[in-house]
Amino acid sequence: MRTITKKPEVLAPAGTLEKLKVAITYGADAVYIGGNAYGLRSRAGNFTYDEMREGVAFANEHGAKVYVAANMVTHEGDAEGAGDFFRTLRDIGIHAVIVSDPALIEICATDAPGLPIHLSTQASATNYETLNFWKEEGLERVVLAREVSMDEIKEMRRNTDVEIEAFIHGAMCISYSGRCVLSNHMSHRDANRGGCSQSCRWKYDLFEMDTTDEKHSLLGGEPEEAFSMSAVDMAMIRHIPDLVENGIDSLKIEGRMKSIHYVSTVSNVYRKAIDAYCANPDNYEFQQEWEDELWKVAQRELSSGFYYGIPTEDEQLFGKKRKIPSYTFIGQVIDYDEETQVATIEQRNHFGIGDEIEFYGPGFTHHKQTINTMTDKDGNAIDRAPHALMHVKMKVTEAVKPLDMIRKLKA
The missing domain is CATH 3.20.20.380 (Copper homeostasis (CutC) domain)
Structure with a gap:
């Protein structure tokens, strides 16, 4: 035991x-x-x-x-x-x-x-x-x-x-252990004093320099990240x-x-x-x-x-990506009316009528639904939420709480 x-x-x-x-x-x-x-x-x-x-x-x-x-x-x-x-x-x-x-x-x-x-x-x-x-x-x-x-x-x-x-x-x-001077060399930003420029994450290629100092890729221009740090x-x-x-x-x-x-x-x-x-x-x-x-x-x-x-x-990261995250964060709940089952959402990315969205919250709670109706903060019907941080109201199929988050599948 x-x-x-x-x-x-x-x-x-x-x-x-x-x-x-x-x-x-x-x-x-x-x-x-x-x-x-x-x-x-x-x-x-x-x-x-x-x-x-x-x-x-x-x-x-x-x-x-x-x-x-x-x-x-x-x-x-x-x-x-x-x-x-x-x-x-x-x-x-x-x-x-x-x-x-x-x-x-x-x-x-x-x-x-x-x-x-x-x-x-x-x-x-x-x-x-x-x-x-x-x-x-x-x-x-x-x-x-x-x-x-x-x-x-x-x-x-x-x-x-x-x-x-x-x-x-x-x-x-x-x-x-993060003790690196690559950033210092590549961009004159000291990684060990707060200025790391993530030089190791850059894309690298293999070049030949001719007599005119022009660069010629030996791999044909745009390799799929053949070289990686x-x-x-x-x-x-x-x-x-x-x-x-x-x-x-x-x-x-x-x-x-x-x-x-x-x-x-x-x-x-x-x-x-x-x-x-x-x-x-x-x-x-x-x-x-x-x-x-x-x-x-x-x-x-x-x-x-x-x-x-x-x-x-x-x-190491090189070649084709083996897995790609597939969701976009679109907003968070800032208020919920239990009587009407209407949530007020603060927009963080574009969404609109017909989108299938997923709510999640503390305690690993989840539920999915399709957006059928939306209004702006004044109650006017809208079909999209295109503006950053705008407040949107929508009816939800399950109870939510402030600080619950919303995501949707990438198109």
């Missing part, structure tokens, strides 16, 4: 305050966000201090936590003001900071005592001796390098009691028992720059699967509908990363 000693935390990305609230509503036990300094996602919707306060208040109301990523590699002068930054986070009520640079770790521990520190995956922790070192330095949790195997995690858990966090879903970096994404939805039984404390979803469609869907799926396993591990069965649900959001092809072996060419 299997015994679950601890249900792992579902940790979701939250690039904006809206995404924070969506992630928690859809089952995340914790979210990680970025501030306006010291993080690695300069183009994400990083939080102001006031937004952090609102986010922490929302999380506390729902029994969730908020972590702040401050995981950049500091050069001379980059750490200026870090003490004030960490003290402010502590006083706001942020539950922990995620840091990789020893200088920032020292500043946080010295200038903001009481603010828990988690070691970022950027620090490449791959063995239990490293985990114990950071525990002795006062860190409560270590986010493992994405290059570790499940057997290595098992060994770590046997030899340390520091909290372990591991990525279970999302983008994989082609470089070791781009890794597929990770998905561990089929391996929930291994993740739980090996004592991983926090299961981390990548994607602070992803949409609310992505955040809600992925959080919903992993919440459902983890709850199902922890409720009855001896009779747990993987449900194909969970993986099918993940394919409804925009992402690359999927693999289990390094957990069960070294990735091969099958875990």
Whole structure:
């Protein structure tokens, strides 16, 4: 008989305050966000201090936590003001900071005592001796390098009691633990200080240069991505028992720059699967509908990363795509009248009369229907919803709730 000693935390990305609230509503036990300094996602919707306060208040109301990523590699002068930054986070009520640079770790521990520190995956922790070192330095949790195997995690858990966090879903970096200088070289944007230009995701070709310096493709112009440095994404939805039984404390979803469609869907799926396993591990069965649900959001092809072996060419993106997401996110419910069964929808993509749509919500609820009638916010009949963020009213066949989402099959 299997015994679950601890249900792992579902940790979701939250690039904006809206995404924070969506992630928690859809089952995340914790979210990680970025501030306006010291993080690695300069183009994400990083939080102001006031937004952090609102986010922490929302999380506390729902029994969730908020972590702040401050995981950049500091050069001379980059750490200026870090003490004030960490003290402010502590006083706001942020539950922990995620840091990789020893200088920032020292500043946080010295200038903001009481603010828990988690070691970022950027620090490449791959063995239990490293985990114990950071525990002795006062860190409560270590986010493992994405290059570790499940057997290595098992060994770590046997030899340390520091909290372990591991990525279970999302983008994989082609470089070791994200420590890359390709972006610096190709576009003069420092990946380790928040400016990654995703150079590894670009399309590459093989060229011959003639005496006039003209380029001639040796593959005929437009190859089907014959050369690639781009890794597929990770998905561990089929391996929930291994993740739980090996004592991983926090299961981390990548994607602070992803949409609310992505955040809600992925959080919903992993919440459902983890709850199902922890409720009855001896009779747990993987449900194909969970993986099918993940394919409804925009992402690359999927693999289990390094957990069960070294990735091969099958875990690289080149040639024809082997699977393509087929749904478009079209809106979210902002109000519902039980008496009339009319939902008010905030439009996010074009839809109209005759479209078959799918509603989904927290707790893995779903229902499909065809749109037969619609009105604008003033009650005027319309046949399309073409304008971004416009409010639309429609009769629904089953009850819905605010923050339920709507998608449709791509044409």
